[in-house]
Amino acid sequence: MVSTDPADLEDHGFSVNDYHPGAMHSVVVFPGSTEDVVQIVKVARKFKMPIIPYSGGTSLEGHTRGHETGGICVDLSRMDRILQINEADSDLICQPGVRWADINSTLKEKGIPLFLPLDPAPGATIGGMISTGCSGTNAVRYGTAKAEWFLNVTVVLPSGEVIKTRRRARKSSTGFDTTKLFIGAEGTLGIVSEATIRLAPLLPTTVAVVQFPTVRHATEAVREVMNKGVGIQCVELCDDVFMQATNKFGMSLRKWPEKDSLFFKFQGHSQESLQETARVVKSVVEKHGGTGFELARNEQEAEDLWADRKNAHYSGIALLEGSKGWPTDVCVPVSKLPELVYETKKDLAESGILSTIVGHVGDGNFHALLLFRTDEELEAARHAVHRMVKRAIALDGTCTGEHGVGIGKKEYLVEELGDGTVELMKTIKRTLDPLNLFNPGKLYPDEPRPKGRNQ
Amino acid sequence: MVSTDPADLEDHGFSVNDYHPGAMHSVVVFPGSTEDVVQIVKVARKFKMPIIPYSGGTSLEGHTRGHETGGICVDLSRMDRILQINEADSDLICQPGVRWADINSTLKEKGIPLFLPLDPAPGATIGGMISTGCSGTNAVRYGTAKAEWFLNVTVVLPSGEVIKTRRRARKSSTGFDTTKLFIGAEGTLGIVSEATIRLAPLLPTTVAVVQFPTVRHATEAVREVMNKGVGIQCVELCDDVFMQATNKFGMSLRKWPEKDSLFFKFQGHSQESLQETARVVKSVVEKHGGTGFELARNEQEAEDLWADRKNAHYSGIALLEGSKGWPTDVCVPVSKLPELVYETKKDLAESGILSTIVGHVGDGNFHALLLFRTDEELEAARHAVHRMVKRAIALDGTCTGEHGVGIGKKEYLVEELGDGTVELMKTIKRTLDPLNLFNPGKLYPDEPRPKGRNQ
Ligand SMILES: Cc1cc2nc3c(=O)[nH]c(=O)nc-3n(C[C@H](O)[C@H](O)[C@H](O)COP(=O)(O)OP(=O)(O)OC[C@H]3O[C@@H](n4cnc5c(N)ncnc54)[C@H](O)[C@@H]3O)c2cc1C
Ligand SMILES: Cc1cc2nc3c(=O)[nH]c(=O)nc-3n(C[C@H](O)[C@H](O)[C@H](O)COP(=O)(O)OP(=O)(O)OC[C@H]3O[C@@H](n4cnc5c(N)ncnc54)[C@H](O)[C@@H]3O)c2cc1C
Numbered sequence: 065m066v067s068t069d070p071a072d073l074e075d076h077g078f079s080v081n082d083y084h085p086g087a088m089h090s091v092v093v094f095p096g097s098t099e100d101v102v103q104i105v106k107v108a109r110k111f112k113m114p115i116i117p118y119s120g121g122t123s124l125e126g127h128t129r130g131h132e133t134g135g136i137c138v139d140l141s142r143m144d145r146i147l148q149i150n151e152a153d154s155d156l157i158c159q160p161g162v163r164w165a166d167i168n169s170t171l172k173e174k175g176i177p178l179f180l181p182l183d184p185a186p187g188a189t190i191g192g193m194i195s196t197g198c199s200g201t202n203a204v205r206y207g208t209a210k211a212e213w214f215l216n217v218t219v220v221l222p223s224g225e226v227i228k229t230r231r232r233a234r235k236s237s238t239g240f241d242t243t244k245l246f247i248g249a250e251g252t253l254g255i256v257s258e259a260t261i262r263l264a265p266l267l268p269t270t271v272a273v274v275q276f277p278t279v280r281h282a283t284e285a286v287r288e289v290m291n292k293g294v295g296i297q298c299v300e301l302c303d304d305v306f307m308q309a310t311n312k313f314g315m316s317l318r319k320w321p322e323k324d325s326l327f328f329k330f331q332g333h334s335q336e337s338l339q340e341t342a343r344v345v346k347s348v349v350e351k352h353g354g355t356g357f358e359l360a361r362n363e364q365e366a367e368d369l370w371a372d373r374k375n376a377h378y379s380g381i382a383l384l385e386g387s388k389g390w391p392t393d394v395c396v397p398v399s400k401l402p403e404l405v406y407e408t409k410k411d412l413a414e415s416g417i418l419s420t421i422v423g424h425v426g427d428g429n430f431h432a433l434l435l436f437r438t439d440e441e442l443e444a445a446r447h448a449v450h451r452m453v454k455r456a457i458a459l460d461g462t463c464t465g466e467h468g469v470g471i472g473k474k475e476y477l478v479e480e481l482g483d484g485t486v487e488l489m490k491t492i493k494r495t496l497d498p499l500n501l502f503n504p505g506k507l508y509p510d511e512p513r514p515k516g517r518n519q
Numbered sequence: 520m521v522s523t524d525p526a527d528l529e530d531h532g533f534s535v536n537d538y539h540p541g542a543m544h545s546v547v548v549f550p551g552s553t554e555d556v557v558q559i560v561k562v563a564r565k566f567k568m569p570i571i572p573y574s575g576g577t578s579l580e581g582h583t584r585g586h587e588t589g590g591i592c593v594d595l596s597r598m599d600r601i602l603q604i605n606e607a608d609s610d611l612i613c614q615p616g617v618r619w620a621d622i623n624s625t626l627k628e629k630g631i632p633l634f635l636p637l638d639p640a641p642g643a644t645i646g647g648m649i650s651t652g653c654s655g656t657n658a659v660r661y662g663t664a665k666a667e668w669f670l671n672v673t674v675v676l677p678s679g680e681v682i683k684t685r686r687r688a689r690k691s692s693t694g695f696d697t698t699k700l701f702i703g704a705e706g707t708l709g710i711v712s713e714a715t716i717r718l719a720p721l722l723p724t725t726v727a728v729v730q731f732p733t734v735r736h737a738t739e740a741v742r743e744v745m746n747k748g749v750g751i752q753c754v755e756l757c758d759d760v761f762m763q764a765t766n767k768f769g770m771s772l773r774k775w776p777e778k779d780s781l782f783f784k785f786q787g788h789s790q791e792s793l794q795e796t797a798r799v800v801k802s803v804v805e806k807h808g809g810t811g812f813e814l815a816r817n818e819q820e821a822e823d824l825w826a827d828r829k830n831a832h833y834s835g836i837a838l839l840e841g842s843k844g845w846p847t848d849v850c851v852p853v854s855k856l857p858e859l860v861y862e863t864k865k866d867l868a869e870s871g872i873l874s875t876i877v878g879h880v881g882d883g884n885f886h887a888l889l890l891f892r893t894d895e896e897l898e899a900a901r902h903a904v905h906r907m908v909k910r911a912i913a914l915d916g917t918c919t920g921e922h923g924v925g926i927g928k929k930e931y932l933v934e935e936l937g938d939g940t941v942e943l944m945k946t947i948k949r950t951l952d953p954l955n956l957f958n959p960g961k962l963y964p965d966e967p968r969p970k971g972r973n974q
Binding site: 198210225227239240241294460482 | 608633666915931
């Protein structure tokens with residue numbers, strides 16, 4: 065299927081979640097198979113048209129924005145089938161357009177006690193998750209898309225050739241793993257048209273919440289908890305502003321103290337082991353000044369509590385009537401997180417910007433959602449994000465822990481990774497895509513070096 | 520330091536653990552710093568001499584063999600310092616020549632309850648572990664070198680340029696991760712001169728052993744155990760021949776039933792949770808026909824038991840007086856492991872080859888050690904390994920789960936990965952090392968395509 069309907073072009077080129085510059089696509093095509101993708105790439109090569117892969121459309125840094133010369137947006141969302149579930153091997157084979165949330169609900173329906181623990185936005189799909197190198201709340205226990213969840217990928221290269229990077233064994237040492245080249249490549253090195261995914265055992269979980277006097281207390285508690293070896297699946301830092309938003313707009317009926325808080329998800333093989341974990345965690349957090357430790361009393365309560373956390377984006381925006389939110393993420397070594405959070409909150413306060421902060425604190429990763437209503441406030445938010453990124457890099461961190469680079473973060477790569485590493489990335493890009501047709505203008509810093517931000 | 524002492528040249532070029540063809544190095548040099556490595560690369564470029572990196576020398580597939588035209592062996596074992604331990608971030612920075620075993624004993628001495636869970640041969644070093652994409656018994660819990668243990672690497676590229684791939688944050692989505700290019704590259708894309716490594720919390724462990732009627736029973740028990748969500752750090756399959764070798768030459772005083780067995784290492788936050796895990800595992804394995812489940816009664820017993828497993832190589836060789844052993848490893852989807860083991864054992868029996876089999880069964884990975892005394896028996900072993908690899912690939916597996924390719928497995932890459940993927944690997948190699956100076960003749964299949972084996 066092919067569409068030039070302006071609504072489709074707009075939808076695919078512009079995201080409601082980011083405010084980066086860009087243009088409209090010329091056309092959106094909806095392949096149904098790897099072979100279709102190959103045909104599209106051949107046409108694009110013939111007419112030297114940019115190709116912009118698209119699937120869930122939940123990325124946050126202008127990843128799927130149109131190119132100024134126009135181009136073909138390849139929407140993979142119709143390639144959304146699970147092709148094979150190998151329960152005995154804890155893996156499955158699927159097309160790139162399937163959502164992780166649908167994979168998990170399909171497994172549940174079929175009574176297969178396995179799941180994919182990578183959990184970005186519920187609308188995110190396998191192709192997009194591979195291409196952004198995503199992670200989420202479960203990463204503290206299960207690692208990110210860059211770990212070993214993707215056993216192999218089938219990719220249509222810019223040459224039009226189709227490769228499958230590996231076989232289905234869980235481990236292989238046949239040289240450097242070309243699967244990893246496509247994880248985080250943001251559609252610039254090829255189009256993922258199939259993947260084999262490893263799954264984890266689905267375990268009983270429950271949720272607890274606790275408040276702290278300061279972010280530093282919370283971070284130190286997390287470090288000690290993580291070293292205990294009890295079953296922690298997630299540990300999320302939610303700041304006072306976020307708790308305020310949740311009290312106003314959240315799902316759970318409880319009203320929370322509006323203080324910096326930790327949301328824990330425990331996992332274990334039995335209810336007793338969950339209770340044991342809760343006991344251990346409670347004693348550690350109380351040692352670090354934690355108060356009001358509350359464990360969900362039942363599954364529904366746990367789900368509601370977790371929904372409050374997952375709802376961050378929307379309850380955040382609801383805080384300021386008529387506002388939009390600029391979401392951003394940075395990541396630093398865990399010990400630097402308190403410093404980064406304090407300085408950022410101070411900066412935001414001084415700039416008069418209202419923002420929630422929620423963090424995957426076990427990994428030193430946090431998200432801020434900067435609220436704005438006017439163009440002027442948007443500019444202020446843009447500048448505050450810039451300062452936040454600079455601060456993270458100065459603390460030996462990264463401009464993005466999980467959202468990826470797209471248009472929004474590409475100007476920071478040289479400072480963060482150094483000239484040589486960026487040049488290596490560009491060399492690989494040029495070698496695989498000499499015509500520069502695959503998602504041009506994304507990920508790699510512009511040349512000559514950017515003079516200002518977001519240019 | 521530089522050496523042309525024939526003993527050094529021999530030592531560095533030929534391993535006692537493999538029987539692949541190759542030549543002597545011209546010289547062995549021992550750099551002390553990244554800057555030294557750069558100078559060596561410059562000299563090599565000037566004289567167009569091959570460079571063969573070397574550190575622990577424990578690799579098993581002719582990885583550090585000399586090149587036919589001569590070349591410079593770069594021995595990194597003197598760059599063996601731990602530069603920084605960041606306990607609060609659970610990471611450390613070190614030079615490439617430090618052994619994982621020394622990292623772990625240093626942490627222990629300092630009373631820091633963290634460890635690096637990658638556990639190949641005790642003599643293996645960080646540079647070699649990165650370059651082979653190693654793993655070991657802990658991989659079933661912690662993943663392999665290809666997971667997220669290496670936060671960044673500093674590499675001297677074939678151009679002589681030095682890059683550092685990432686910063687110290689645990690997660691980053693700044694495009695595809697160039698760290699991963701060097702994991703498994705076997706020294707063909709650059710020399711790793713420093714690394715930042717993530718560490719895991721060190722937890723109490725204990726060991727248990729149980730026997731099974733067949734490998735299939737054992738494999739199915741493992742699958743069910745792994746899905747329980749109890750604390751399994753390792754689960755190793757040891758076949759009847761291996762148990763026989765252990766009874767004769769092992770460390771522990773116990774005499775084991777000479778049957779296919781599983782060695783478990785449990786981990787937990789307390790003695791009670793270890794006991795609980797033992798209880799859960801015992802009931803699962805007994806359901807699958809497991810008998811004689813024995814839990815170590817104390818730490819010493821656990822250590823002895825585990826030493827028996829780790830000692831596989833040496834007790835295996837001791838089985839047949841005057842023999843040597845050809846070690847090999849393959850890996851398949853876990854559900855295919857029983858078939859692979861049965862057919863391999865049948866083949867070995869028919870060929871009159873004595874061999875132990877020990878497997879990282881949770882990952883579908885197994886090692887065989889084929890014993891031989893004469894040149895004729897060596898040839899028979901070589902052919903049996905060839906058939907084993909073909910069998911593994913036919914089962915959607917890989918020619919090497921962890922040992923790597925070196926000289927010994929390069930002929931299988933096209934069959935396993937396909938022409939396109941191998942061509943992609945070679946393209947990257949050519950782009951980074953256009954003079955083909957870095958460990959030439961290793962990893963990449965020869966061109967024109969090999970006509971026979973090991974040519
Ligand atoms: C409310 C909300 C919460 C979020 N939370 C998280 C979070 O916790 N963690 C996290 O990591 N991210 C999070 N994100 C960001 C987003 O969900 C992730 O980046 C996700 O991985 C994007 O997947 P997608 O399918 O939507 O990709 P898209 O937005 O469609 O595309 C993303 C990139 O991948 C490329 N691409 C897409 N499909 C393919 C393909 N088949 N082959 C090659 N390239 C392709 C595109 O060109 C683009 O560059 C969140 C977003 C929202 C809106
Ligand atoms: C008894 C025994 C048990 C083993 N068990 C396991 C196991 O359980 N799991 C497993 O994975 N392996 C195992 N191995 C194999 C071996 O230990 C691993 O492959 C290990 O990772 C090799 O590390 P090394 O330091 O000895 O590397 P070396 O043998 O010195 O080199 C290995 C490769 O890396 C390259 N290299 C070395 N240093 C660098 C550097 N700084 N930069 C770039 N390239 C470099 C070399 O050129 C070579 O290609 C075992 C080996 C033995 C003898």
